[in-house]
Amino acid sequence: MSKKGKTVTRLNSNYMQQYDVYIERQRRKKQRLYRRLVLFSLIAVLAIGSMATYHFKQRMLQADKREQYEQLEDKFTTLKQEEKNFKEEIELLNNDEYILEIARTNYFFSKEGELIFKIGDESPSY
Numbered sequence: 001m002s003k004k005g006k007t008v009t010r011l012n013s014n015y016m017q018q019y020d021v022y023i024e025r026q027r028r029k030k031q032r033l034y035r036r037l038v039l040f041s042l043i044a045v046l047a048i049g050s051m052a053t054y055h056f057k058q059r060m061l062q063a064d065k066r067e068q069y070e071q072l073e074d075k076f077t078t079l080k081q082e083e084k085n086f087k088e089e090i091e092l093l094n095n096d097e098y099i100l101e102i103a104r105t106n107y108f109f110s111k112e113g114e115l116i117f118k119i120g121d122e123s124p125s126y
Contacts, residue, residue, distance in 0.1 A: 092098045103109035
């Protein structure tokens with residue numbers, strides 16, 4: 001008894017050799033399983049990461065497009081209002097009385113026998 005506590009010796013039999021081969025095979029299987037799990041986990045993490053990145057990019061793009069749409073819609077509303085105003089002005093400009101009224105106010109055009117006096121906008125100082 002050279003070592004304390006070790007009293008069992010290993011037999012070098014055919015059964016023990018087969019058992020050692022079996023244990024080694026099990027250890028290799030377990031090692032392959034761990035490698036496959038690690039590889040699968042890496043692939044899953046990469047796939048989920050790329051999908052998440054794609055999703056966030058699409059959401060940002062959608063937000064940009066929505067903002068652009070709202071701006072264009074506001075511009076469209078403004079242009080519609082301008083168009084309405086221009087149509088009203090065209091309709092008024094087709095009226096001879098309106099044109100004469102503009103000429104009388106802006107260009108001092110007078111009717112026959114009419115006198116025009118320009119009165120200043122300022123109030124008198126006395």
